[in-house]
Amino acid sequence: MSTTPTGHNGWATANDWASQRDYITTLYRDQNKTLKEIMQTMQDNHQFYATVRMYKARFQKWGIEKKIKAEEAVEIFRQQTARAAAGKPTVAYIRGRRIDPDRLQRYRYRAAPLISKKIMRAEKGADDEGSNSRISQVICRTPSPSPSPDTTDSNVSISPRIEEPTELRVPHECMQILRNFINGAFDNGIWQMAAKGDRAEMNGAFTWQHYVASSQGLIRHGRIKEGFSLLGMCFDQYKLQLQQPDSMFWLATYKCAIVLASQNNKLGDAFIDYASKLTALILPRGHPFNQLWSRVVLTGMSGINDHAGAIFESYLDMWGRHVNSRETNTTNDVQGAFVFIQLHCTGLLSYNLLETVIQAMITGGAISREAAEFLLQETKFRLALVSLGRRRVKKAETVTKEIIEWLDTRPPSAYPDLRCKAAWLMFEVKERKGTQAEAVQAGHNLLKLSQEIYGPSHIQTLEAISAVENYCRKIGATAGADQMGRDFESRWRVFRDTADAKSNFPQQIDQPWYYRSIELGEKVGYVQETVELFERCLKLSDDSP
Template identity: 20%
Template structure:
């Protein structure tokens, strides 16, 4: 009888370090089995084994080779009785049983090693230290949670009253502060850096007392608007305001305050990096107010329009989305004029014109302005010049018309519109009012642009005189 015995190197360990050596041994065993089959074929032994794993453990006989299935081999190893189909002796059966048992043990070792290797490949590596999710991934969800905490706390403590349309008025100082920051940006961009930065400094100084006294619902939106105002005036100025706000909120409101937590993320990422997430953050803010106030609250409509316009202005909302959102508000208001009044409807339409102007759609803006102008003129009371629309609706109309005419290159129409805006403010609030001084600066800039230098110089002198009064008045509020 001839029997193929395994070498000592054919034994396998359970250690993981020997996995690759074990597989090399398996390949070596396969080559030995192939060579053995070739030798047997030359000597007249025919018939391939049905179980290739057990070839080295089978008794080779003259004639066809029969290898029992592994399950029967294992049962024979437990009860070493002679196979009725095997003519071999008891000693041969014992040797075959021992050999089959060794093969079964080796096969179990191989299966265990393979399973261990597969489990290691499929399991993620264990990191021996904590890994924090980047702020950019946590920002929208974290800010939405902070906003919900803030609005719930303000309503539950009755700091904000939702009992009627005007029970939750805009923060008066917050609105004035935002407007002052916008004027300061325009003055800086116009080239009057020293004059503009004086108002910027005042806005920085005022902000602490504003958030201590008011904390109005629009505080988050207005602060973001001013941050982008400052960014437009200069990248470093925008970053400085964000850093200043991020350090101010924890001092005034506490580190755990929702606004402090939101502004921490904004400061970490930077005002430019958060631009793609502004829509999600501010939409969460508006939805939290909507849940408390209802969809027909007038102040909520104010917030909604300003939200859409601001997101479009600072790159957080496409022009088509902004246009569709404001058109829906216009349609809703026009369908119930008794509730919203003409000024609301006209104001919403002017916000749509603003979207067109900022997107460079001058033709669409001019067509809508023509319709608005006809309505304002038709509402005038005879020769008195009074109108059903308030003076601010009219001055915004003249300002937007001047911008569109200037963009279209219609010099005389643009100059007429800038002059009409200034005259309306001068007549309504006087020469030293913030709105009048702002309109005077716009008129001076355009006269200089079209070459009327002498007129522009005179207007600039008047502007600086009025601007000093406006800045002194704003600084006195904070004293």
């Protein structure tokens, strides 16, 4: 290999390319490096200098171009689906180069509508015309195991292929299982998105997830016994959810593990152990949820955290394709959009996917302008909360006032949940910035509004009482805190009695934005760019003829 600067003018010559071809091809194919990494390796180790354009020209000439062609992608998805149905893991190669699963998913998200339709048809086994001749450059196979340690035949000369590491294989297999599960549930009519005026089908997951988050809120406010009691109720209700899962069940399960682990790693591990064992007891061995758990437990919480983004993207991409292919009402579409927003603000969903979904919903009329403005205010609520978490109290106060000003332009009975959450924000702003008297007054305003909107023994009201009581104890207002403590105790008994009588949660939560705090850590930059995305989309909607 060349160890001296290339070419008379410092750039690689034709002879240099010829001498380095095998090595560059090896870097490109076997080590799956990006072009930038290849260029840097060649410069640092071999003083081989060439431009991006020169590399691309050589790759095309050598027949190892990087771009995935549409027909190749369709064929890979066709083969992956067929192999997953047979329980086979898959690695895909194009022209001898292994294709990274995440890259394949990114291709899918950004594909043109026509290509997306072809992919979905291929996954369902309905080939388009002319697709009977398979793409010869595409190879999908099972990762090869390393040779058995007791292989002693000296005449066998092989170069064993290394099996994909667990941390790479597991999320890819989970995506395949989820894709088949979602396709089958929708196609067989197990899941039906609500018709106009009907109750949304995804309420179960939202209700269960809401109470898990509420249990953590009670614990944070000092109501530890009640918080763990509510968490125990959530674990009990998981069994019912497992027997009749809705379309958001697995996403809620995955999120729950992350939420609990963010508070305490042992809680996250305990939930994984409980949920996986319960699934094995209740559902048949071959059920998709058992297949999923058998893989997830291999990586534990670290794997869940590392691959949550990729799995959420795959899940929501498939879910969104089915929802958009059917007649759905605005409530369902807004709920789905909110989940996309929430996960992107947490950093678990790419901006590209969020932008694609939101732009399509607004410009295509899937959600009305009023609904889009509501989602903008909900995102501003998240911006105010995350600003408070970063001690940017002035920013939080400004955004909170913007939300309240928007609400003042709507009928007094409209958006009760957002009104209550704005009261929460103002209480927390005053707690950090205002006088004690102002904070106490804001707390009483919150309690009054919560009781009017939800009722005296609703979980939202109970959590509000616990928060204001906790603040009063901090500032030494013991008389007021003691009274709120007595109110909490009596109302909690009503809450528990109702739960016992129903053998279920006392209230069903049918909106994902019901809960008033952030369940997972959110990044201020992600939330800000989501706000700007909505503002831009609404402006484009105004400017369009």
